[in-house]
Amino acid sequence: MRLNKHKTFKTGGIHPHDNKLSAQVAITPLPLPKMVTIPIIQHIGAPAKIVVNRGDMVKTGQIIAKHEGFVSSNIHASVSGRVGVIEEVMDSTGFKHMAINIRVKGDDWEESIDRNDALIEEIKLTPKEIVNRIMEAGVVGMGGAAFPSHVKLSVPEGKHVDHLLINGVECEPYLTADHRVMLEKPKEIIVGIKILMKALGVQKAIIGIEDNKADAIEIFQQLLKNEKHIGVEALEVQYPQGGEKQLIQALLNREVPSGGLPADVGVIVHNVGTTFAVYEAVQKNKPLLERVVTVTGKSVKQPSNFLVRIGTPVIDLLIAAGGVPEDTGKIVSGGPMMGKAIADLDVPVAKGTSGILLIPKAEASRSEIYNCVHCGKCIEACPMGLEPYRLLIMSKKGNNKRAKEEHILDCIECGSCSFVCPSNRPILDYIRLGKTQLKKQKNV
Amino acid sequence: MNEVILYTVLSLTGLGILAAAIIHLVSKKFAVQEDERIDKVEEVLPATNCGGCGQPGCRAFAKAVVEAGTLEELHCPVGGNAVMKQVAAILGINAVERDPFIAVVRCSGSFEYRKKTNIYDGESSCKIAATLYSGDTGCAYGCLGMGDCVDVCDFEAMYMDEKTGLPVIIEDKCTACNACVKECPKDILELWPKGKKNKRIYVACLNEEKGSTARKECAVACSGCAKCFEACRYDAITVTNNLAAIDPEKCTLCLECVETCDVRNIITVNIPDEKIKSATDHRIKMEERARKKKEEEKLAAQAAQQQNGDATKQA
Amino acid sequence: MSAGLLTVSPSPHIHTDLTVPQIMRGVIIAMIPALLFSVYNFGLGAVYVTLLAILFCVVIEYAIARYLLKRPASIYDGSAIITGMLLAFNVPSNLPWHIILIGSAVAIGIGKMSFGGLGNNPFNPALVGRVFLLLSFPVEMTSWPKAGATWSLDAVTSATPLGILKDGLRAGDTVPELMNQMPSYTDFFFGLQGGSLGEMSAFAILLGLIYMLYRKIITWHIPLSMLATILLMTGIFWLIDPTRFANPLFHLLTGGIMLGAVFMATDYVTSPFTHRGMLVFGVGIGVLTVVIRLFGSYPEGVSFAILIMNAFVPLINSYAKQPRYGSKSQRHKAYQEKLEKEVKATP
Incomplete structure (x- = not known):
């Protein structure tokens, strides 16, 4: 046991092998694709309303779908060119959604966007203007859930926020997108943090980074030597530390109440990728139209981190990373623990796509299921302190009322229970089913 | 010794009588009055x-x-x-007669017609697959084929056909209890009037996509071509969202629509083929007659025009 | 493009290597040191009994699954082998084969398969078999061969230290007098004592424990709480009257306590889910064991104690729950109060 043990969260947690194959590969911009497909719903909330027509010429950065209501997000053209068919396409959620196709012509940017790389430190805008700018730029949480960022920044009245936490944990195995952004754009991230602090009016910000990213921790420690209000905290590697609730527990030892929001305990959490997008949106007036995507997997020839325009089909990324190996059995959009398997290589990269993971055929299918042996490992692993085996039984029997009493809705779907189950039981499958059914009942 | 036995018997008897009395009182006191x-x-x-x-x-x-x-x-x-x-x-009240119902499977995308586009490897349950994605074939509306409906049937009135991958309803056993209808996440199953002499027809497709897309996904998908709609003389067929549907209340089982469907996806139950054929013949005859009538009218109109023209010429 | 269709399944897409067969293999490996020690002690008899028990258990499980329940045989997960080994560990090394057969049949048939196989049995199957044999064949089950004596199958029998103690105390002797008749504590620790096949050597069992802890097959909660309770309780009684009660170390090293604490009580299926529950379970076994040993008519009580506590597992499970995230937070209370106020304030 190490003497100077780093902080981590207390309830549950697992230790899968982290396999960060692409950690030392610098971010490279992917060449412009021939065609992009931009779904109008890439975020949590209402789909955006399409404001272009087939045949229109659009510039890079132009709004092509406007947000509908507050919990929604603008969608921008990520390339310049002509708008093609607007139809339902399969996206990385596994369902068909409306999407706008744009045939790429040149690379003609909106003039208002500052494409200079120079760092701008001075923050001129007022807090209100910042939130507005972020909303206009269509910034959403880039850790995976894609919750619109301006909603998070608008703290409900009567709630006092005293801490801003920056999530640089990247606890998902394989993924390195956030890690690379931290290594390559640390100064921009710090300015982004200051912008967020100004918008929220908080005095304290902490960047949480797991200690398998020692280089990133060092860079931030160097840069933040003279900063009183922003701190860096190394965290012990444990999954799912990148979960909002787990990060709050790890860094501040506070617990978000069941059904509550981080703001209930005075905290707002933003991902480092989002923070960088905020910097670009506020200082450079650049909307969220590209993001860093890790392409990885044991069979991938060149595991890489690409800067990709939103809407680029997955196949383009795979070709750039050395092609699709023969033995590929499964392709996951996101990390191996929470990502979604995709069936189609034309699925576009969305704002929340943090990685593309290739899994060989031999590891793609599930193994034999045994009876529950009551080992209690799922309970030990659950970061929310639930009893997954019990929830599985209840959900299977359709006893959703009982499952709700056992706090099934607290589940963050991190997959730790299914990961550790020695009997390979589909625990999360059934918990997710129970949650979906309960939510449906609520809506009815 | 005898005394011991005597006391035991007496005390136990007493205890028994006491307990009986208590039970009697309680059952009187807390009796629930039910009709x-x-x-x-x-x-x-x-x-x-x-x-x-x-x-x-x-x-x-x-x-x-x-x-x-x-x-x-x-x-x-x-x-x-x-x-x-x-x-x-x-x-002692009036009985209300109701037409009996039966469950029907509104999907005919068997393995043959609807190719797999990926392999599903989660827990074998339609409900779970439906929370994950739109399905292991291109069609987002069709049957997922894992038999949640069969599992939930209390009457053993369903089974999964291994050749087609679709559920089959056993006519005599189905009681229209609605359990499978509630269970199906894709709403493939529907209660349908059993019909006179158990004869009924329905469209076995729910795909609302554009015709060309739908046909790409499934060879027997309804493309919304509306041929059946045009053939129906009783307004019983509607086409909404590229999908035809038969209203069982209006349908007279004239069967004239059945063979208009390119992919023969209007399913007929307990109806002999000859009837369908004669209905089709009748439709064709009627159409022929209508066409002839139209042609005749057209000819008549032309003749009239010519006459008019001649008249004007003469004038 | 890759050949064939892609697989789609719900997350997570990776899985731990520690699956049921792996775990069972780990437990079997952990039991090997104890087995080797008993072979060293009792010679061929130990091998003979162990192999027979394993064979009977596997065959009976296969037969029941295949021909009675009409479902695929479940023997490949290795749990029947463990049941057989544990049953063998709990009987004398000179037990006749027909008694082993009966024991295996009861362990697998009644103890496990009648409840639906692995994962559904409320009681530890090996212990069910053992206790059944103990009650049905008291003579055969309590005539142990002398340790380290011989490699032949018909060895001289001797009593266990616990048996000597119980009989001696009944006869009116004091503990210190009886202690003189027994081997030293180092002999106890390494297993040079009379007793059942696998319970001899605390040392060998501890090796197994360390292996299982290292592989993360079990946690420390049950063995430690059980042993600590026994140590504490016997210690208290020993301090009260050293002439009537043996010292705690003697109790810890003799009989089936070590075997029970490491291999029997930690059985996943029949122990509680949560760490809290495991502690309660371990303490319960400890208390019952000591009570039976000191005040009961049997010299040994671990099997009974574990079986009794097995019956309490469902109850323990429903009370000893893991602390839920968000349930302990101070802020949470404040939040709840605020919510309540808001609810009250709204008309």
Whole structure:
């Protein structure tokens, strides 16, 4: 046991092998694709309303779908060119959604966007203007859930926020997108943090980074030597530390109440990728139209981190990373623990796509299921302190009322229970089913 | 020794009498007054407790019937009209006849017609697959084929056909209890009027996509071509969202639409082929006649025009 | 493009290597040191009994699954082998084969398969078999061969230290007098004592424990709480009257306590889910064991104690729950109060 043990969260947690194959590969911009497909719903909330027509010429950065209501997000053209068919396409959620196709012509940017790389430190805008700018730029949480960022920044009245936490944990195995952004754009991230602090009016910000990213921790420690209000905290590697609730527990030892929001305990959490997008949106007036995507997997020839325009089909990324190996059995959009398997290589990269993971055929299918042996490992692993085996039984029997009493809705779907189950039981499958059914009942 | 036995017997007897008295008093004091008719009604019900009537079990149904005092809104689909007549007799009220229903499978995308586009490897349950994605074939509306409906059927009235991958309903066993309809995440199953002499027709597709897309996904998908709509003389067929649907109330089983469908996806049950054929012949004849009539009219009109033209010329 | 269709399944897409067969293999490996020690002690008899028990258990499980329950045989997960080994560990090394057969049949048939196989049995199957044999064949089950004596199958029998103690105390002797008749504590620790096949050597069992802890097959909660309770309780009684009660170390090293604490009580299926529950379970076994040993008519009580506590597992499970995230937070209370106020304030 190490003497100077780093902080981590207390309830549950697992230790899968982290396999960060692409950690030392610098971010490279992917060449412009021939065609992009931009779904109008890439975020949590209402789909955006399409404001272009087939045949229109659009510039890079132009709004092509406007947000509908507050919990929604603008969608921008990520390339310049002509708008093609607007139809339902399969996206990385596994369902068909409306999407706008744009045939790429040149690379003609909106003039208002500052494409200079120079760092701008001075923050001129007022807090209100910042939130507005972020909303206009269509910034959403880039850790995976894609919750619109301006909603998070608008703290409900009567709630006092005293801490801003920056999530640089990247606890998902394989993924390195956030890690690379931290290594390559640390100064921009710090300015982004200051912008967020100004918008929220908080005095304290902490960047949480797991200690398998020692280089990133060092860079931030160097840069933040003279900063009183922003701190860096190394965290012990444990999954799912990148979960909002787990990060709050790890860094501040506070617990978000069941059904509550981080703001209930005075905290707002933003991902480092989002923070960088905020910097670009506020200082450079650049909307969220590209993001860093890790392409990885044991069979991938060149595991890489690409800067990709939103809407680029997955196949383009795979070709750039050395092609699709023969033995590929499964392709996951996101990390191996929470990502979604995709069936189609034309699925576009969305704002929340943090990685593309290739899994060989031999590891793609599930193994034999045994009876529950009551080992209690799922309970030990659950970061929310639930009893997954019990929830599985209840959900299977359709006893959703009982499952709700056992706090099934607290589940963050991190997959730790299914990961550790020695009997390979589909625990999360059934918990997710129970949650979906309960939510449906609520809506009815 | 004898004394011991005597005391034991006496005390135990006393204890027994005391307990009996207590039980008697309690049963008197806490007796629940229930309408006797509830028991009688429950007796004639099929006792399957399937919930098909909308009540949580047969006793609840009996209670509801007795309380309501009318059969307007309550009906036991399993027992059908025969049982409801008995219930009506017990309660001394008018029986309400209802047409019997049966579940139908509104998807005909068998393995042959609907190719797999990926391999599903999660827990074998349609409900779970439906929460994950749109399905392991291109069609986002079709049957997922893992048989949740079969599992939930209390009457063993369904089975999965291994050749087609679709559920099959056994006509004699299905009681229209609605369990499978509620279970199916894709709403493939639907209760349909059983029809006169068990004859019925329905469209076995739910795909609402554009014709070309739908056909790419499934060779027998309804493309919304509206040929059946045009053939129907009774307004029983509607086409909405590229999907044809038959209204069983308006349908007269004239069968003239059946063969208009390119992919023959208007399913007929208990109807002999000859009838369909004669209906088609009739339709073709009628169409021919209509066409001829039109042509004749056209000719007549042309003739009239010519006459007019001649007239003007003469003038 | 890769050949064939892609697989789609719900997350997570990776899985731990520690699956049921792996775990069972780990437990079997952990039991090997104890087995080797008993072979060293009792010679061929130990091998003979162990192999027979394993064979009977596997065959009976296969037969029941295949021909009675009509479902695929479940023997490949290795749990029947463990049951057989544990049953063998709990009987004398000179037990006749027909008694082993009966024991295996009871362990697998009644103890496990009648409840639906692995994962559904409320009681530890090996212990069910053992206790059944103990009650049905008291003579055969309590005539142990002398340790380290011989490699032949018909060895001289001797009593266990616990048996000597119980009989001696009944006869009116004091503990210190009886202690003189027994081997030293180092002999106890390494297993040079009379007793059942696998319970001899605390040392060998501890090796197994360390292996299982290292592989993360079991946690420390049950063994430690059970042993600590026994140590504490016997210690208290020993301090009260050293002439009537043996010292705690003697109790810890003799009989089936070590075997029970490491291999029997930690059985996943019949022990509680949560760490809290495991502690309660371990303490319960400890208390019952000590009570039976000191005040009961049997010299040994571990099997009974574990079986009794097995019956309490469902109850323990429903009370000893893991602390839920968000349930302990101070802020949470404040939040709840605020919510309540808001609810009250709204008309």
